[in-house]
Amino acid sequence: MAEVVRFENVGLRYGLGPEVLQDITFGLEAGSFHFLIGPSGAGKSSLLRLMYLAHRQTRGLISLFGRDVSTLPREQLPKVRRRIGVMFQDFRLLPHLTAFDNVALPLRVAGVRESEIKRHVEELLVWVALENHMDMRPPTMSGGQQQRVAIARAVIARPKILYADEPTGNVDDRIAARLMHLFEELNKLGTTVIIATHNEAIVQEFGRPVLKIDGGRLRIIPQGVPLDRPSPSGLFDVEEDF
């Protein structure tokens, strides 16, 4: 399978500060499903931001969809971003837009026809059980409903990669499990899924490969290997590939 994400010796520092990510090297195959774990401040969010092109790395090489994006001109980034879906922990819905318009946003910026948008958005809102809340605005919706709007927005443009940052952070176990099954369904449809989480129980339960980040360094734990098993070559193993 072709790799959709490739990091080679990637480092990141903010301004003149220390490197928050060091020598990150890994690859993710198309259609794979990974968890990204690590303690707070370990660099999870920074790694995610590099993956969804919110930041440029300080050094190293990043390829997405087989294309080097490290040196990609600014005006070409939106095209790459349209193939990536991002679900934020705080949802980042636009409060003045209805659920329908929030979900429609990626299609509208891509210039899709209104009739097409209507059909796809309504279909997706039915899928996330929000068909009766299309005209509601986020501030009037519950946390769970907002989360489903955020998921719908992240997947409406059929992204090739889906990043979810702490998707189960603010919901109870039942909804968390339901969400995870939703991600699995998307993965079965061919979407590469990366989920950043603190919830080790979910990671254990779903038994998927794990990207473990700590102190700015990445360790890759293959499927079935206990999370706390130390790397045979030292603290971190950055060589293993999937």
Add this chain to the structure above:
Amino acid sequence: MRFRQSKLALEKDDSNRFLPWIIAFMVLLATLSVAGMLMLNQISNVFEHSIHDTMTVQIPAAENTIADERHANEALAALKKVGGVIASKRVPNGEVRKLLQPWLGETAGSEGLPLPQIIDVEVDRSADLTAEKLTTLLTPIMPGTTVDDHSVWLTSLVDTLRSAELIALAIVFLITLATMGTVVFTTRTGMGIHRQTIEVLHFVGAQDEFIARQFATRAFIVGLQGGIVGILLAAPILYLFDYVLKNLEEGLLPKASLDISIWISVGFIVPVVAFVAMMTARSTVLKTLKKIV
């Protein structure tokens, strides 16, 4: 279409609340400057085209009115024969008295006051005709006859008026710069307020142009609103100005008024301001976005 609101809801910004009023004030100033500039231009043109081609013959008062009449008629007859003289017209004594009244008061109206005979001469400037030549021609009729060539003092007057026009134009330019500065500041503030929304738009694949369009459209609407208010504020002032001009003492200045062409020019300020605001906001957003990934 279901999508009624802008993607950024810029209309709800506090930073946008005062912008229409600032633009209204700028448009008020710009309108007054433009109207003033166009009126000065009108006056300059009148000076240039109507008085510039004239000379004035002044025949000193004789011992009695019969002699005054004779001198004037002889001078008119002589002028008719001069090449380069298009027309000549005697200014009636009544009109001369009226012209002198601001300086001499009631005395100017007195029949006993000896008045010089004034003849307006329309000349062809391309012909080789000078005030000196006419003076030489007319002096035998009545010694002491003088000929004023207005072009000498008129040139410096027109130059002064043109300088005033340039100053008005410079004021319009400064007002435009100030408006642009205000739009830049407001747009940057707006971008700060909507930073998270802009980030979301980026993540869903929006081009910078798409985001810039949101701000540019809003700036255009605010520019139109402010422009219309500014014009409405300027209109009564211009009407008053026009009224004063129309009732000015005759002879002090050539007749000038706020004609339809000036009103149309002033009306154009509104779309121009809206367009400038739109383009300024657009370029500000594009420049600012380039600094982030």
